[in-house]
Amino acid sequence: xxxxxxxxxxxxxxxxxxxxxxxxxxxxxxxxxxxxxxxxxxxxxxxxxxxxxxxxxxxxxxxxxxxxxxxxxxxxxxxxxxxxxxxxxxxxxxxxxxxxxxxxxxxxxxxxxxxxxxxxxxxxxxxxxxxxxxxxxxxxxxxxxxxxxxxxxxxxxxxxxxxxxxxxxxxxxxxxxxxxxxxxxxxxxxxxxxxxxxxxxxxxxxxx
Amino acid sequence: xxxxxxxxxxxxxxxxxxxxxxxxxxxxxxxxxxxxxxxxxxxxxxxxxxxxxxxxxxxxxxxxxxxxxxxxxxxxxxxxxxxxxxxxxxxxxxxxxxxxxxxxxxxxxxxxxxxxxxxxxxxxxxxxxxxxxxxxxxxxxxxxxxxxxxxxxxxxxxxxxxxxxxxxxxxxxxxxxxxxxxxxxxxxxxxxxxxxxxxxxxxxxxxx
Numbered sequence: 001x002x003x004x005x006x007x008x009x010x011x012x013x014x015x016x017x018x019x020x021x022x023x024x025x026x027x028x029x030x031x032x033x034x035x036x037x038x039x040x041x042x043x044x045x046x047x048x049x050x051x052x053x054x055x056x057x058x059x060x061x062x063x064x065x066x067x068x069x070x071x072x073x074x075x076x077x078x079x080x081x082x083x084x085x086x087x088x089x090x091x092x093x094x095x096x097x098x099x100x101x102x103x104x105x106x107x108x109x110x111x112x113x114x115x116x117x118x119x120x121x122x123x124x125x126x127x128x129x130x131x132x133x134x135x136x137x138x139x140x141x142x143x144x145x146x147x148x149x150x151x152x153x154x155x156x157x158x159x160x161x162x163x164x165x166x167x168x169x170x171x172x173x174x175x176x177x178x179x180x181x182x183x184x185x186x187x188x189x190x191x192x193x194x195x196x197x198x199x200x201x202x203x204x205x206x207x208x
Numbered sequence: 209x210x211x212x213x214x215x216x217x218x219x220x221x222x223x224x225x226x227x228x229x230x231x232x233x234x235x236x237x238x239x240x241x242x243x244x245x246x247x248x249x250x251x252x253x254x255x256x257x258x259x260x261x262x263x264x265x266x267x268x269x270x271x272x273x274x275x276x277x278x279x280x281x282x283x284x285x286x287x288x289x290x291x292x293x294x295x296x297x298x299x300x301x302x303x304x305x306x307x308x309x310x311x312x313x314x315x316x317x318x319x320x321x322x323x324x325x326x327x328x329x330x331x332x333x334x335x336x337x338x339x340x341x342x343x344x345x346x347x348x349x350x351x352x353x354x355x356x357x358x359x360x361x362x363x364x365x366x367x368x369x370x371x372x373x374x375x376x377x378x379x380x381x382x383x384x385x386x387x388x389x390x391x392x393x394x395x396x397x398x399x400x401x402x403x404x405x406x407x408x409x410x411x412x413x414x415x416x
C-alpha cells in the first residue's frame with residue numbers, strides 16, 4: 001500500500017532570485033541534479049521561437065493578443081515587457097503542479113519575484129548573492145557583454161538590490177555552485193518539516 | 209587568508225525533543241555522523257558516576273549543595289528532579305560554545321525543552337515523532353521494560369505530547385533514522401541561510 005490514501009501535501013513554490021550575475025541559473029541547474037521531484041516553471045513569451053526551442057518546454061509561445069488577454073484576466077504570476085516582447089509566468093500550470101504535490105522552481109529576476117510574492121505570498125523566497133560585489137563585477141566583466149557605462153549602471157543596480165536582500169526569507173551566497181545548490185535543497189527539505197505544514201500529518205500519526 | 213577577519217556568526221542551539229520512544233537519541237547519533245562541527249550539550253547530575261563514565265563527557269557530576277546553588281543562581285537552561293537525583297543543563301558551557309560560533313545539540317525530554325525555550329527562545333526547536341502511535345506502542349513494547357499499566361499511561365502521555373507538536377518550529381517524522389537525521393541536518397543548514405541571520409554578511413558582501 002502506498003501513501004495515496006492520505007491527503008497529499010501541497011507542493012512548495014520555490015522562488016529563486018538575485019542580481020544578474022549572481023549565478024542563479026547555474027545554481028538552479030545544479031539543484032535539479034541534486035534534488036529529484038522538482039518541476040521548473042515554464043515562461044510564456046510573445047517573441048518568435050528560436051531554432052530548436054520547443055513549445056511548453058523552453059517557453060509557451062503566445063501571440064500578443066492572447067498575452068494581453070491573459071494579463072487582463074490576471075492569469076500571470078508575474079510578467080514584464082522587454083523591448084517589444086512580453087514575458088511572463090502563467091499561473092495555471094504552476095498552481096496545478098502545486099496542487100498535485102509537486103514542488104515548483106521559479107528562477108526569476110528581482111522585479112518578477114516581487115510580483116510573484118504579491119500573487120503568492122506562501123512561496124519560499126530565496127535570494128542568491130555573489131560572495132562579494134567585487135566578485136560580481138569580475139563575473140560580469142568576464143562575460144564581456146557590457147560597455148563600461150553599462151557595467152557601472154549594472155553594479156549600482158546590483159548594489160541596491162543586494163541591500164534589499166532582507167526582503168527574502170533566505171539568502172544563499174553563491175561562492176561554490178554545489179554548496180549553494182545544497183543549501184537550497186536543504187531549505188526545501190527544512191520547509192517541508194515546518195510544523196504548520198504538518199498539521200494533517202500529525203492527525204494521521206495520532207490515528208484520527 | 210581565512211575568515212576570522214570577520215565577526216563570527218553565533219552558533220545555533222538545536223533543541224531536539226519528542227515523546228519517549230520516538231528515537232530521538234538514535235537520530236541524534238546519526239546526525240553527528242552526517243554533520244560535522246556540532247557539539248553536544250553535557251548534562252549535570254547529582255547521581256553517582258557509573259563505571260566508565262567520565263566527568264565532563266557523560267555528565268558533570270555535582271554534589272547536591274552545588275546543584276541547588278546553581279538552581280538558585282539561575283545557572284541552568286533546564287533542570288528536573290528524578291526520584292532522589294537532580295539532572296540539568298548548565299547554561300555557561302552551552303552559551304560559551306554558541307558565542308564561539310559552534311552549533312550545540314540539546315537532546316531533551318518535552319518538559320526540559322519547554323524550560324529551555326523560556327530561557328533561550330532563539331533556539332531551533334525540533335520535535336521528533338514516531339510514524340504512528342501504533343508504531344510507538346510497538347517500539348515501547350519491544351523494549352519490554354514497561355508493565356501493561358505503565359505502557360498504557362505512557363501511550364496516553366505520548367498522545368497528548370504529539371498533539372502539542374505545533375509548539376515546535378519543525379517536526380521530523382522518524383520513520384527511517386538516516387532520513388530523519390538528514391532532515392535535521394537540512395533544518396540546521398537552512399536556518400543558517402535565514403536572511404535575519406545574514407545581515408552582517410550582506411554588509412560584508414557590499415564591502416561596507
